[in-house]
Amino acid sequence: MPRPVTSPRPARRKVKEAAVPTDVLPPKTLPLRELLRHPLKVKQLIAAGHEVRITDHGKPLWRISDDGGAAPQPTASGLYGSDDEFWDEVLKVPPASPSLLGVLSESRR
Numbered sequence: 001m002p003r004p005v006t007s008p009r010p011a012r013r014k015v016k017e018a019a020v021p022t023d024v025l026p027p028k029t030l031p032l033r034e035l036l037r038h039p040l041k042v043k044q045l046i047a048a049g050h051e052v053r054i055t056d057h058g059k060p061l062w063r064i065s066d067d068g069g070a071a072p073q074p075t076a077s078g079l080y081g082s083d084d085e086f087w088d089e090v091l092k093v094p095p096a097s098p099s100l101l102g103v104l105s106e107s108r109r
Contacts (some may be wrong), residue, residue, distance in 0.1 A: 027051040032061060 028050050033071050035042050035054050042064070051065040 023049045027053050027063075029053045029055060032056045 025048070028045055030042065032050060032054055042052055046064055046066050049066065051063060053060060054062045054064065
């Protein structure tokens with residue numbers, strides 16, 4: 001039986017690579033589980049200049065990258081200033097009259 005005539009394979013086109021700046025590394029996509037199991041690996045990727053995209057079941061959650069700025073420096077008390085300011089404001093607010101503990105205990109009765 002004669003072989004069917006097939007057309008020759010089409011020539012592969014050369015794909016031009018997009019000009020990627022050398023200082024920007026391609027983003028890495030990691031599942032949330034990887035972040036939880038190996039946080040130092042993620043931290044090393046970020047320190048190396050990669051943008052890390054964290055996903056959960058394929059849905060994007062976060063994009064983490066190094067902004068290139070200096071790390072915040074601790075104040076004289078050993079704490080970071082922005083956190084101190086935040087908690088000072090939070091603690092100035094008087095507690096709510098029905099406490100959360102009271103509401104929960106009432107709902108369980």
